[in-house]
Amino acid sequence: MRQIMEGSHAVAEAVRLCRPGVISAYPITPQTHIVERLAEMVANGECDADYITVESEFSALSSCLGASAAGSRTYSATTSQGLAFMFEVCFNVAGMRQPVIMSIANRAMGAPLSIWNDQQDSISLRDAGWFQLYAEDAQESMDLHFLAYRIAEDHRVLLPGFVCFDGFILSHTYEPVDVPPQDGIDAFLPPFKPFNVLDAKNPISMGMYATPDYYMEFRYQMDQAMDQAAKVMAEAGREFSERFGRDYGGLVEEYRLDDADVAFVAMGSVCGTVKDAIDEMRAAGVKAGLLKLRSFRPFPKADIRRALAGVAAVAVLEKNISIGSAMKGAAGPEVKDALYGTGINVYSYIIGLGGRDVRKKDIAAIAKAAAAQQGDMFYGLRTELV
Amino acid sequence: MRELRIHGRGGQGSVTAAELIAVAAFESGVYSQAFPAFGVERRGAPVQAFVRFSDEKIRLRSQVYEPDYIIVQDSTLIKDVPVFSGLKPDGIAIINTEKAGKYNVPAGVRLITLDATKIALEELGLPIANTTLMGAFTAASGEIALSALESALRERFPGPLAEKNITAARRAYDLVGEGA
Numbered sequence: 049m050r051q052i053m054e055g056s057h058a059v060a061e062a063v064r065l066c067r068p069g070v071i072s073a074y075p076i077t078p079q080t081h082i083v084e085r086l087a088e089m090v091a092n093g094e095c096d097a098d099y100i101t102v103e104s105e106f107s108a109l110s111s112c113l114g115a116s117a118a119g120s121r122t123y124s125a126t127t128s129q130g131l132a133f134m135f136e137v138c139f140n141v142a143g144m145r146q147p148v149i150m151s152i153a154n155r156a157m158g159a160p161l162s163i164w165n166d167q168q169d170s171i172s173l174r175d176a177g178w179f180q181l182y183a184e185d186a187q188e189s190m191d192l193h194f195l196a197y198r199i200a201e202d203h204r205v206l207l208p209g210f211v212c213f214d215g216f217i218l219s220h221t222y223e224p225v226d227v228p229p230q231d232g233i234d235a236f237l238p239p240f241k242p243f244n245v246l247d248a249k250n251p252i253s254m255g256m257y258a259t260p261d262y263y264m265e266f267r268y269q270m271d272q273a274m275d276q277a278a279k280v281m282a283e284a285g286r287e288f289s290e291r292f293g294r295d296y297g298g299l300v301e302e303y304r305l306d307d308a309d310v311a312f313v314a315m316g317s318v319c320g321t322v323k324d325a326i327d328e329m330r331a332a333g334v335k336a337g338l339l340k341l342r343s344f345r346p347f348p349k350a351d352i353r354r355a356l357a358g359v360a361a362v363a364v365l366e367k368n369i370s371i372g373s374a375m376k377g378a379a380g381p382e383v384k385d386a387l388y389g390t391g392i393n394v395y396s397y398i399i400g401l402g403g404r405d406v407r408k409k410d411i412a413a414i415a416k417a418a419a420a421q422q423g424d425m426f427y428g429l430r431t432e433l434v
Numbered sequence: 435m436r437e438l439r440i441h442g443r444g445g446q447g448s449v450t451a452a453e454l455i456a457v458a459a460f461e462s463g464v465y466s467q468a469f470p471a472f473g474v475e476r477r478g479a480p481v482q483a484f485v486r487f488s489d490e491k492i493r494l495r496s497q498v499y500e501p502d503y504i505i506v507q508d509s510t511l512i513k514d515v516p517v518f519s520g521l522k523p524d525g526i527a528i529i530n531t532e533k534a535g536k537y538n539v540p541a542g543v544r545l546i547t548l549d550a551t552k553i554a555l556e557e558l559g560l561p562i563a564n565t566t567l568m569g570a571f572t573a574a575s576g577e578i579a580l581s582a583l584e585s586a587l588r589e590r591f592p593g594p595l596a597e598k599n600i601t602a603a604r605r606a607y608d609l610v611g612e613g614a
Contacts, residue, residue, distance in 0.1 A: 052457050320493030321493070323493050407496040408494070
């Protein structure tokens with residue numbers, strides 16, 4: 049049923065529909081409305097989870113790790129410095145192959161202190177062994193949670209995942225969403241079947257120390273599992289499309305790319321603005337298109353190579369900066385790698401850091417810059433300040 | 435697509451107004467989107483909130499720079515904040531003020547001034563004019579049905595408080611309908 053609600057509340061609804069056994073989180077702007085609403089749902093009996101209140105993000109994710117190891121479907125949510133505080137636990141959750149799902153209401157990293165949106169927080173954890181999905185709107189913010197649990201808990205995968213949605217821009221925006229019925233989600237997402245369970249009667253250890261004779265094989269298997277996550281995401285996405293009529297059949301979404309000369313590559317809420325900008329550019333005779341990355345980990349290399357084969361230039365829009373890297377953005381080099389040998393020009397454009405607004409005219413200007421072979425740069429800087 | 439920009443001060447309920455207008459628009463049968471200007475919310479500081487209305491799904495995520503409508507909750511903002519910036523020539527400006535003064539609105543703009551704070555004080559006993567101004571917006575813009583606004587208010591506020599807000603909104607609705 050279509051309803052209008054705040055993005056954070058759409059996420060809380062999605063989590064409730066997934067029937068988590070344990071929720072543990074520590075409030076932080078702009079994630080707070082999600083966990084407030086979930087706490088309310090648990091308190092009034094709408095959500096049959098144990099809500100573990102903690103004193104920090106470190107403890108929140110540690111609680112989830114323990115609960116997941118004991119066989120429970122678990123959930124957390126955070127952002128920015130809260131995620132940074134979880135850094136150590138993130139690697140442990142992934143290494144112990146626990147399918148914890150965490151919403152990231154993407155926010156800039158301090159210092160300087162910023163509560164506003166960019167994607168530096170989750171991008172900075174790209175190597176932790178969590179898959180990373182990025183939502184364009186409230187509907188996707190909701191639906192990607194259903195997919196995330198399906199992917200994470202599949203025994204071919206058994207990796208944790210982030211569902212990333214832009215702080216404020218999506219978390220604090222009211223817009224219509226189609227909320228699936230509980231029986232539909234129950235059919236799509238069966239109860240969690242753990243691979244191994246901590247059980248006092250049959251004791252096992254998780255996260256033990258691995259000598260040099262064993263460690264590399266653990267990391268190899270995680271990488272193999274991430275490749276499987278791409279397959280499971282495609283399968284589960286197709287099933288979701290059949291059940292609910294919304295297409296999540298792949299790691300990417302293509303928009304007006306067929307005859308495009310300039311292609312944007314982007315993640316998250318900016319994709320909506322880019323689509324509107326593309327419609328205007330095309331009306332003015334500029335053949336532009338968009339490849340939206342719904343997944344950053346696993347990275348959709350083959351999809352990029354196929355979808356962008358015919359374009360002349362690629363503009364990767366980055367709400368992050370890998371300070372000191374040649375292209376500046378984190379996604380640019382991977383897109384360039386996917387297109388290696390094709391002769392297509394690939395550039396990164398750093399946009400929207402710390403909540404700087406991104407407008408349609410900015411997108412049109414970036415298309416011009418890419419066509420003129422100018423890139424790997426900040427766009428929208430206030431040059432009078434630097 | 436039509437766009438509304440609400441100017442107010444922290445504590446005047448600009449974000450709530452945007453949300454409730456979006457809810458009422460959705461209930462009236464269009465796609466809507468409401469969001470704040472993501473400032474640091476301090477009581478008394480200038481704030482903005484935005485609403486978009488469209489017959490199609492709304493994808494645009496940037497702030498509103500060329501609104502079709504503006505609501506100014508507090509006319510003392512006008513000397514500090516460029517509230518009329520980008521307002522479309524055929525747009526509507528609704529200003530809450532004690533006395534109708536001369537405002538430098540762009541040519542062609544329909545200017546509506548009303549003492550919404552007075553109405554709010556009489557009906558709610560509080561100088562919070564956001565719901566009153568929503569009534570004015572409903573009458574002036576035609577974007578939302580009065581019944582949809584009333585149900586949005588009933589959904590947000592508990593019984594008697596909802597009815598008081600509805601009475602305030604209706605007074606402004608009638609006032610603007612009569613060409614205030």
